[in-house]
Amino acid sequence: MALKNIKTIAFDADDTLWExxxxxxxxxxxxxxxxxxxxSKEKILSSLLLTELGxxxxxxxxxxxxxxxxxxxxxxxxxxxxxxxxxxxxxxIGKKMLKxxxxxxxxxxxxxxxxxxxxxxxxxxxxDLLDQERKLxxxxxxxxxxxxxxxxxxxEENFKRLLNDTETHADNFLxxxxxxxxxxxxxxxxxxxxxxxPYKNTWALEYSDSSxxxxxxxxxxxxxxxxxxxxxxxxxxxxxxxxxxx
Amino acid sequence: MALKNIKTIAFDADDTLWExxxxxxxxxxxxxxxxxxxxSKEKILSSLLLTELGxxxxxxxxxxxxxxxxxxxxxxxxxxxxxxxxxxxxxxIGKKMLKxxxxxxxxxxxxxxxxxxxxxxxxxxxxDLLDQERKLxxxxxxxxxxxxxxxxxxxEENFKRLLNDTETHADNFLxxxxxxxxxxxxxxxxxxxxxxxPYKNTWALEYSDSSxxxxxxxxxxxxxxxxxxxxxxxxxxxxxxxxxxx
Numbered sequence: 001m002a003l004k005n006i007k008t009i010a011f012d013a014d015d016t017l018w019e020x021x022x023x024x025x026x027x028x029x030x031x032x033x034x035x036x037x038x039x040s041k042e043k044i045l046s047s048l049l050l051t052e053l054g055x056x057x058x059x060x061x062x063x064x065x066x067x068x069x070x071x072x073x074x075x076x077x078x079x080x081x082x083x084x085x086x087x088x089x090x091x092x093i094g095k096k097m098l099k100x101x102x103x104x105x106x107x108x109x110x111x112x113x114x115x116x117x118x119x120x121x122x123x124x125x126x127x128d129l130l131d132q133e134r135k136l137x138x139x140x141x142x143x144x145x146x147x148x149x150x151x152x153x154x155x156e157e158n159f160k161r162l163l164n165d166t167e168t169h170a171d172n173f174l175x176x177x178x179x180x181x182x183x184x185x186x187x188x189x190x191x192x193x194x195x196x197x198p199y200k201n202t203w204a205l206e207y208s209d210s211s212x213x214x215x216x217x218x219x220x221x222x223x224x225x226x227x228x229x230x231x232x233x234x235x236x237x238x239x240x241x242x243x244x245x246x
Numbered sequence: 247m248a249l250k251n252i253k254t255i256a257f258d259a260d261d262t263l264w265e266x267x268x269x270x271x272x273x274x275x276x277x278x279x280x281x282x283x284x285x286s287k288e289k290i291l292s293s294l295l296l297t298e299l300g301x302x303x304x305x306x307x308x309x310x311x312x313x314x315x316x317x318x319x320x321x322x323x324x325x326x327x328x329x330x331x332x333x334x335x336x337x338x339i340g341k342k343m344l345k346x347x348x349x350x351x352x353x354x355x356x357x358x359x360x361x362x363x364x365x366x367x368x369x370x371x372x373x374d375l376l377d378q379e380r381k382l383x384x385x386x387x388x389x390x391x392x393x394x395x396x397x398x399x400x401x402e403e404n405f406k407r408l409l410n411d412t413e414t415h416a417d418n419f420l421x422x423x424x425x426x427x428x429x430x431x432x433x434x435x436x437x438x439x440x441x442x443x444p445y446k447n448t449w450a451l452e453y454s455d456s457s458x459x460x461x462x463x464x465x466x467x468x469x470x471x472x473x474x475x476x477x478x479x480x481x482x483x484x485x486x487x488x489x490x491x492x
Binding site: 060067075080081082084085130133150 | 305314317327345375396
């Protein structure tokens with residue numbers, strides 16, 4: 001069965017349109033090297049995750065929040081024995097991340113080109129305002145989107161406001177993203193459609209199981225290139241995606 | 247002469263609706279105490295300003311950016327002799343700022359109440375997304391605003407998009423704020439109206455002279471309470487604000 005009423009498609013950005021998590025994983029590797037004299041990689045990273053979680057309410061998402069948590073965690077891990085020179089390397093890791101070249105995910109440009117004109121395309125992401133704007137400009141994708149929404153959280157109420165601001169009915173709305181927790185569940189709860197494209201690395205704080213979702217407005221795809229098949233409804237193309245209905 | 251065609255009034259937030267700069271000034275005092283063994287207050291702060299300026303492009307505005315610059319500057323000032331315990335105090339200064347109680351400026355609630363219903367009120371601010379949202383919720387002012395825009399910069403193009411998104415003609419738009427550079431000049435350039443309410447402390451990177459503005463869409467007020475007088479046009483009330491026309 002093909003999706004018939006979709007007018008607006010919203011895309012998550014990080015790890016849906018462009019690589020992001022890999023940047024954090026690489027930064028963590030370098031961070032562990034800086035702290036290698038104090039602790040094992042495993043202990044450094046499990047403690048970092050706790051520090052990030054503890055700071056989430058006041059720091060939120062994004063690279064600056066991550067760097068501040070890395071520094072704080074370095075004091076914990078080193079029992080405040082880390083030198084200023086070492087801490088300064090952590091600042092450098094963050095600055096390098098903020099200047100990182102944007103790498104698009106496979107099939108993004110082709111897919112957006114194919115959908116553009118047929119659908120109203122919008123970008124709906126969380127994270128740091130400045131960094132997301134920078135990446136969007138650098139990505140060359142800006143002109144595909146009629147609306148860009150950078151939110152502090154992707155909760156139901158945030159999507160509700162987005163639908164309201166863009167005068168979109170949930171019935172006509174499809175969200176595409178790589179986080180079950182942030183992109184899929186809140187949109188399904190509002191009566192919208194959601195296409196989940198799993199990413200190879202998902203941050204522990206974003207991970208949520210998709211196997212239990214039973215909803216005929218939920219679709220699981222392997223790749224951005226499969227999005228147009230959602231609308232074609234031909235049997236052959238239909239097999240290219242898994243519609244998660246028992 | 248009274249302002250006749252205004253339909254939408256946009257308000258800057260920091261130091262227009264609530265105190266902000268004082269928070270940074272107090273943080274700087276504590277920061278200088280942490281670094282007092284290395285340098286004089288004057289040298290620490292002039293170097294901090296340069297560090298902030300150098301980081302502006304990648305860090306942007308807001309408290310997290312400020313904390314990262316404070317840490318980086320502490321390494322410069324101390325020639326990397328600062329201890330982790332001392333650096334940890336800088337992190338604490340930032341966390342305290344992010345939990346700070348919102349203090350409304352004089353007359354804000356009364357003025358917004360008086361304008362509400364007569365005008366479409368919107369909030370247009372820059373800074374950190376999460377921190378501005380937190381302050382807005384805490385301020386109790388959220389319900390006055392039909393639209394909230396948190397931007398990375400207040401350049402002409404950003405205001406142009408805001409007018410577009412809110413379907414507002416520049417002729418019908420009044421911006422109220424404490425920064426000539428960010429709130430006044432870009433709006434005047436777009437053909438909108440602007441009311442400047444100077445704040446006692448203006449950050450060096452925001453300072454711009456208002457005395458040379460010659461534009462009959464520009465108004466300088468002493469206090470938020472004077473905004474309604476812009477629309478009344480009675481001679482007596484008219485005297486309460488300075489219309490900056492030679």
